[in-house]
Amino acid sequence: MSKFAVNGRSAIEQGLQACPICTCISEFKVYPDHCPVCRNTISVRKKNSLQLTWALIITAAILLIPANLFPITILLKNGTENPDTIFSGISSLIKTGMPGIAIIVFFASFVVPILKILILTLISLSIHFKWNLSTTKQLYAHKAIDFIGKWSVLDLFVISIMSAVFNKGVLLSVYPGTGASAFTLVIITTLFATRTFDTRLIWDTTNNG
Amino acid sequence: MKTIICRHCDMVSKIPFISRKHVAKCSRCNSTVYKNTKFNPPAMLALCLTALFICYPAFILPLISLHMLKITEGTALIDGPLMFLHSDPIVAITVFFCAVVAPVLLLLSIAYSSLCIMINHYPIYLPKVFKLTRALIHWSMLDVYMLSILVSISKLLHYADLYVGIGFYFFVALLLVDMTIIANYSNDYYWKLFHQRNHEHHNQLKVNC
Numbered sequence: 030m031s032k033f034a035v036n037g038r039s040a041i042e043q044g045l046q047a048c049p050i051c052t053c054i055s056e057f058k059v060y061p062d063h064c065p066v067c068r069n070t071i072s073v074r075k076k077n078s079l080q081l082t083w084a085l086i087i088t089a090a091i092l093l094i095p096a097n098l099f100p101i102t103i104l105l106k107n108g109t110e111n112p113d114t115i116f117s118g119i120s121s122l123i124k125t126g127m128p129g130i131a132i133i134v135f136f137a138s139f140v141v142p143i144l145k146i147l148i149l150t151l152i153s154l155s156i157h158f159k160w161n162l163s164t165t166k167q168l169y170a171h172k173a174i175d176f177i178g179k180w181s182v183l184d185l186f187v188i189s190i191m192s193a194v195f196n197k198g199v200l201l202s203v204y205p206g207t208g209a210s211a212f213t214l215v216i217i218t219t220l221f222a223t224r225t226f227d228t229r230l231i232w233d234t235t236n237n238g
Numbered sequence: 239m240k241t242i243i244c245r246h247c248d249m250v251s252k253i254p255f256i257s258r259k260h261v262a263k264c265s266r267c268n269s270t271v272y273k274n275t276k277f278n279p280p281a282m283l284a285l286c287l288t289a290l291f292i293c294y295p296a297f298i299l300p301l302i303s304l305h306m307l308k309i310t311e312g313t314a315l316i317d318g319p320l321m322f323l324h325s326d327p328i329v330a331i332t333v334f335f336c337a338v339v340a341p342v343l344l345l346l347s348i349a350y351s352s353l354c355i356m357i358n359h360y361p362i363y364l365p366k367v368f369k370l371t372r373a374l375i376h377w378s379m380l381d382v383y384m385l386s387i388l389v390s391i392s393k394l395l396h397y398a399d400l401y402v403g404i405g406f407y408f409f410v411a412l413l414l415v416d417m418t419i420i421a422n423y424s425n426d427y428y429w430k431l432f433h434q435r436n437h438e439h440h441n442q443l444k445v446n447c
């Protein structure tokens with residue numbers, strides 16, 4: 030087998046696939062659905078990668094609206110409710126003299142989710158319409174959103190810490206608003222969308238085109 | 239020589255023997271295609287067990303103590319998600335999963351696979367454990383939680399006298415051990431041993447490992 034694998038050419042051209050778990054190389058005509066070595070399910074490309082990615086990014090884009098419109102936290106102070114959306118939370122951070130924290134929250138809660146949706150949309154469109162964008166730049170963009178993706182959970186953790194700290198407080202209490210659930214779903218769907226997207230498709234279209 | 243298919247771009251690369259300090263990079267997209275671990279399985283197991291022992295105090299003991307109206311109230315990591323489990327289950331479950339469940343399961347699965355390699359025991363479901371480990375790495379978010387603690391502390395300084403709790407120091411220790419484990423985790427060593435043991439059988443299967 031190894032004598033057939035040629036250096037410097039893609040595996041799909043040579044009829045080969047690698048197992049994602051044990052990295053063993055086999056012919057996809059001989060083993061179409063499972064790895065012969067570790068018995069793990071295997072496919073040449075992630076199944077329905079583009080369709081799943083589209084479904085998840087469209088869901089995330091729709092959920093972004095309630096996530097930004099509805100309050101993400103509610104501060105109960107002296108019996109009155111003070112709701113805060115993502116944006117009003119950031120602006121009150123700037124007003125109270127915490128621009129550094131405001132920038133961190135702005136990136137984690139606003140820039141990162143939108144950036145993930147935009148980049149995945151761009152790469153998926155570029156594959157669908159066979160645009161001649163730089164393959165390595167598309168991969169680096171995907172790696173970047175894969176790396177920064179989890180940092181958008183930051184605000185959820187902050188809400189959880191703040192709520193717990195003020196839990197038994199008489200004067201103050203903080204709890205998540207309706208926007209928080211929508212925001213959580215935005216994060217989960219974008220995290221899954223990044224994982225289901227198969228970056229090898231970037232090269233498949235440019236080679237066949 | 240070892241033949242490797244890049245999982246990012248599908249390029250076939252033949253790489254020579256790689257020493258422990260080096261990694262092999264893909265010729266087309268520059269992604270790391272082969273990584274040796276600095277730690278042998280016993281060291282990895284010891285690190286995982288250490289981390290698992292620190293998990294308990296890090297999650298249960300107070301991270302932040304707040305002094306308000308002559309009452310000092312401590313807040314532990316698990317207090318937040320437990321508090322709004324009924325009012326906002328989506329937020330609570332996500333926070334609990336990313337901060338507690340995923341990190342613990344990840345440590346358990348790495349500890350278990352290291353133990354299997356150590357004692358030369360290869361159960362049939364072990365590839366599933368490797369698959370689980372790969373998936374969990376993306377959901378274990380202790381580093382994000384660390385930044386969230388710092389953001390929360392800066393926000394809380396406006397409201398009350400604040401003390402860092404004993405749980406915080408355990409959490410920092412846990413984060414350091416956890417990051418060392420993730421940075422050095424590689425299952426290539428395990429598969430190398432596995433293929434050496436089953437070399438003849440794999441040749442019959444017409445696979446290249």
Ligand SMILES: [Zn+2]
Pocket residue numbers: 048049050051052053064065066067068069
């Ligand atoms: Zn396999």
Ligand SMILES: [Zn+2]
Pocket residue numbers: 244245246247248249264265266267268269
């Ligand atoms: Zn590559």
